[in-house]
Amino acid sequence: MNHTMELVIGAIFINNILLAKFLGNCPFLGVSKKMETAVGMAGAVVFVLTLAGMITWLVEHYLLAPFGIEYIRTMAFILIIATLVQFVELFLRKSIPALYQALGIFLPLITTNCAVLGVAIINIQEGYDLFDAIVFSAASAAGFGLALVLFAGIRERFETIRVPKQIEGTGIGLVTAGLLALSFFAFKGMI
């Protein structure tokens, strides 16, 4: 139990996928201008990452490892994640329209989200078992969501303050992302 807690806290705060590992920066900067879209994106990432973590773990251990072809892992995972996202989109649209409406256009965007691939590969590299892999994936996604929502909150404020013309928009966004990452650095001492 303790181990699981450590995994969760570690994934959310200490090794935050966005702020410590710098994976998934594209949506981080892209959809963080409005709180509404940030929340939608965070939800979609939690959903897809958890599923992807589980399936890629299964593929690794029951398909790639038995044949000894782990070196095509990256290629295989990309294909699997893309298929998964498409599948999930089709499934949600038919079966849970309400959720589809909420996650809407964010699902296709995740296809190219390197955070998903990153977590899937970390799962294997760290040698997690299936349960740990699922927990770690979900926790990483939660960390992604947390950072995204925090960042969106800050960026919304940018609209009401005077920002020097030269660093308006993405410029000030990157500076803020750096400061946010620094502040997350403080969690290092937690475990």
Next chain:
Amino acid sequence: MGISALVMLGIGLGAAAILAVAARVFYVKVDPRITATEDALPGANCGGCGYAGCASCAEAIVAGKAPVDACIAGGPEVAIQVAAIMGTEIGVAEPRTANHFCTGGDRAERKFHYEGALDCRALFDLHGGDLRCKVGCFGLATCVRACPFDAIVMGPEGYPEVSAEKCTGCGTCERVCPTKVIQVFKLSDRLMHFNNDHECLPPCRQLCPAQIDIPSYIDLATKGQYAEAVDVIKERNPLPLICGRVCPAPCEAGCRRVAIGDEPVHHNYIKRFVADWEMHHPQAPPVISPETGKTVAVIGGGPCGLSAAYYLRRLGHRPVIFDAKPALGGMARYGIPEYRLPKKTLDFEIDEILDLGVEVRCNQQMGRDFTIADLESEFDATLLAMGAWDNSSLRCEGEDLDGVWKGTEFLQKRELGIKVDLSGKRVVVVGGGNTAMDACRSSLRMGAGEVTLLYRRTRKEMPANQVEIDAAEHEGVKYHLLAAPKRLIGDEKGKLTQIEYIKMELGEPDASGRRRPVAIEGSNTLMDVDVVIAAIGQRPLKDWYTKDLEERGLKLTRWNTIEADEKTLQSDVPHIFTAGDLWSGPALLIDAIGTGRRVARSIQRFLLGLDLGFPEGTFVGPQKLAVSNLVPVLGVGPRVRVSQPELQVADRIKNFEEVDLVVSPESMRDEALRCMRCGTLCYFNDEQRDAHLSGRPLRKKVGELLQNSPTLR
């Protein structure tokens, strides 16, 4: 190597198979309109519409959540395509642009503290800021920074100015503006806006039957922006040349100048000045919405019909005016004499409206030359606005004698080219309204030797404009007050020779609030007379009311007016509307203009299949608000009212030259500066004013405002 390729191939095929099956199993039937709409949209995914990409925008349009013209990037062409897919009217595909259209409603609370914030929204969060209304604008240019198309710049006065060419109507400025001073709307929203009880309405604007934004045009006139001032007037009243001359200005009754013991601001000097200026400095025609392909028959080319046709045309419809007379103008042409309203001026104003693309068919009388069935086959809606042309009878013996004339019939003779020789004749005019005054003054100009006015109440109760009553007296009309005709006496040839009248005294007030005149028995007096003109009131004619109209369900009241919804002016026959005197009974010209605009709104909504009702709290006509704060303003004293130049009596009573002349630009400005800017300073609170008067330092903008405001200095 081989095995890895096989595995990848396997995964690929597996994925493809799974997706193929999923696409089958999870197939969702999509409304074909969504696909069609998505194809019509430009596919730029710019997000300008507020939806995440064109696909979701298309879905929203089909779901009815977004208008067919939601797409900003595509513009009107795309909107028309989408409208065709959705099967709605293309008329709703009007372009939208950002603009100031401050009605004062739904905005910031009336308190403010300047806390050094640099953004309108921050300031608003801190409750207010240095707000000055035209406006209610904080002037910190948040909208300028927010505009993605660089269409907004800060003007010299510290308010944003929108470039119509660059503005796409995306609405970003509206979203960031905390006080909703800058708004995106369509032309029709602006033209068809009616006063609402939550708005900051100065008293004059409350009382104007046409709801003209009086402080705005006065403000523009003081700055020398005459063309803009005319535009402001024409958003509510397309006939400023006429109204600037003959309107009795009911708005002036509310003027705050009266509250400080002064005379009201003379709005008509200003309105007439800017309108006359525009007549001599032609401007580009006003913006017209895209064509809707809808046609409307406007029966009656008087002020009401002209007003309705003007607004319908600007909304993109095709109105056709039918008039029984040889020329348009109705009572403005045939009832108001030349010396008050020169026909040249009237023609100019009418031509301006017709030049927008309004068709005219003169000498066409309803019921005689065409029927309602003819109209139904050609037009999508019909407006009946034939006015009130029937003269009330004197109800006394001898009314059919030769020499007894009716007021409006007499007045229109000159315009119809019928020669009337009154030289040396003794004329008696009965009545106390403007028609009576016009009859008196016209008779004098036709050479009458002596003109006497009989009125059964006193001068105070006369419904005519005060200036008319005074002017008629100056010109030599004799007033015989508290007298009513009893009998008209003729010779054996049936020619009028004498009038017998009876003296009256005032009794108890009647339903109209005026004291009822009571005859004094035995006070009958005889007077020699050649002509009697009866001008004691009018009502609509009934000759147009044919059987087919009755069969359709159109009803008349006992005053010959049409029965219609009090607010929307729609009759019991859905496609027949009414307005003006034919609906209200005899009223002011400005009332007719106001109902003309109101009925244009109803017809517009009827043609587009929208609900005709007004939003809650709407005032469709003049309405004095109880909350108006008309206390005297510290430091503001009386200022002399500018007097209007006029022709000398000797120069004017022999001809029909225009009597009242236009004021000079300087006098106009002096008069305009008498305006106390009610409603344009609604955020200027007591605290600030007290600070000013006690000499304490002021916050920057309010200080500037006071420096520049002659009325508050």
